[in-house]
Amino acid sequence: MSDDDHILLAHGGGGQLTAELIRQVILPALGPACRQEPTRLTDSAQVGLAGGPVVFTTDSYVVKPLEFPGGDIGKLAVCGTINDLAVAGAQPRAISLALVLEEGLEIELLRRVLVSAGRAAHDAGVTIATGDTKVVERGAADGMVINTAGVGTLLKGAEVGFDRIAPGDRIIITGPLGEHGMAVMSRREGLGISADLASDCAAIHELSAALVGELGPAVHFMRDPTRGGLAATLAELADAAGCDIEIAETAIPVNPTAQAVAEMLGLDLLAAANEGKLLAVIAPEAAERAVSVLAAFPLARRAAVIGQVTRRSDYPLVEMLTRAAGRRVVQMPYGEELPRIC
């Protein structure tokens, strides 16, 4: 192991070595998504956000392993923050990228992760506007932690919020559940089925923009069901809206490999993380249209109505009509079924 190939504590000192790491590794790897001149770095950036309210979000990523089928921590961080802006009804405009690196991290791995982050941002038309790099000693972080914050501008016609959810609204999901969670777990557990199962990690802002563009205020609420999966998202939604929700198991799109992995590991796909799915709550008269708008995108070709908001309730409940025609309560997961999943 050569020192040149690995992160040193000294790379985090804010001196010459930090500058070299940024100029020689970080900025070139990020590529065109990063519009900073390669030799000039400031701690902040001006972003053009003329007109309309600004939406602001942040997420730290601690996924383990750092690379997994279908993505890596870099792509995950960029897409995750784009998606948080997207489901708030915003057009993502700029993101920040802050790295906490562990001493000894392979620089080649860092480079791969950043190339992937830069490509994800560029493909989505989002600028990586500002960043930060810290290094901690061996054992004080697990390879790396990435934080991305993001700013975007509210889309014209976007009126989404818990308070707009009403009985009768349809619940739409854009594809099969749990692929991210199961892909990461199968790699972590060494299940050796990587070829058949990849994370769904993707930016979904085109889906949300199309929905808002076509249906305007008929889009009542959007969310990306990440940590805690569909179960956590629906439980939160029911609680926040003060409404019962009913979904049909047979209506939920399934990836058979993800399903098999979940059964093998004793996990519930409903509570598994997704990183490229949109959950939308749509006014009943617009639901059919929403599905066809979404299904036009390859990312959402299996979009389906999976249930509806049924009634106002003081004790909001999410219920699932099972395949066997029974009823099951879908609960907010209690704690950490799948640690370090994002």
Next chain:
Amino acid sequence: MSDDDHILLAHGGGGQLTAELIRQVILPALGPACRQEPTRLTDSAQVGLAGGPVVFTTDSYVVKPLEFPGGDIGKLAVCGTINDLAVAGAQPRAISLALVLEEGLEIELLRRVLVSAGRAAHDAGVTIATGDTKVVERGAADGMVINTAGVGTLLKGAEVGFDRIAPGDRIIITGPLGEHGMAVMSRREGLGISADLASDCAAIHELSAALVGELGPAVHFMRDPTRGGLAATLAELADAAGCDIEIAETAIPVNPTAQAVAEMLGLDLLAAANEGKLLAVIAPEAAERAVSVLAAFPLARRAAVIGQVTRRSDYPLVEMLTRAAGRRVVQMPYGEELPRIC
């Protein structure tokens, strides 16, 4: 040790325990800086940023120890991001707060840090608009890592940038150097002189706003000399502006305790981190006025002109006229003189 008093991996699962941690510990501790309703949390927030360009910044904090004389990681993170916006000529408006917590962290320590963060934001009139909480297993982080990103709006009359620095410009610093670095190091090394030396950790946006408000475009450049200290800031500034810089050792305000600690540890105060100092580059005719504007604030009562930009140069150099009437080259620190200082 009771489970109730410490962070569990399950606190990071995105389920009920995560929600409880946020509602019962995080939001109450952050206090009025955090305008979210205590029972309703979304992944993003709208921030009002009408008119003018938006400035965007991010920083992760890995300081060790988490609490030190004069501050803690929470106050440091909030002030650090406010300051990055301030030196860009912006009015800080909203920040995000993303926590990566290590399993086993005392919840009481988390609470203290968040109370401190919330107070710092509130005192500065800045909203904590959005956040994120992740938990990693024991040994995968050092207590906690905090990332704060921030957005602000450019102040009227602010025209700061490397390209505005010109020969003749005066270099002003608002007080003695290295107090943050030396306070953290003395606590870490157990020097037992905490009573005499505290970090200068503070929000400096009122200083920068007063300068811009009073002097407008005569303020050519501003920076907070954090990691790498004055040495790194001046070296970067000389390099970016393509100019030589000369400073006078006798003009630099000194804290004798910080000086003594630096000598004891064999460190250079010029390269030590500051967390509440403003370095300003000012047009020569406005320099005297700038000092008197700054000195009206308790935080900057020892503000002084410490040197000037001398000439354009192809090989820009920072030189210090020493107390002994010699000359010393002030270099960009190479690597990590003071690891985990912020």
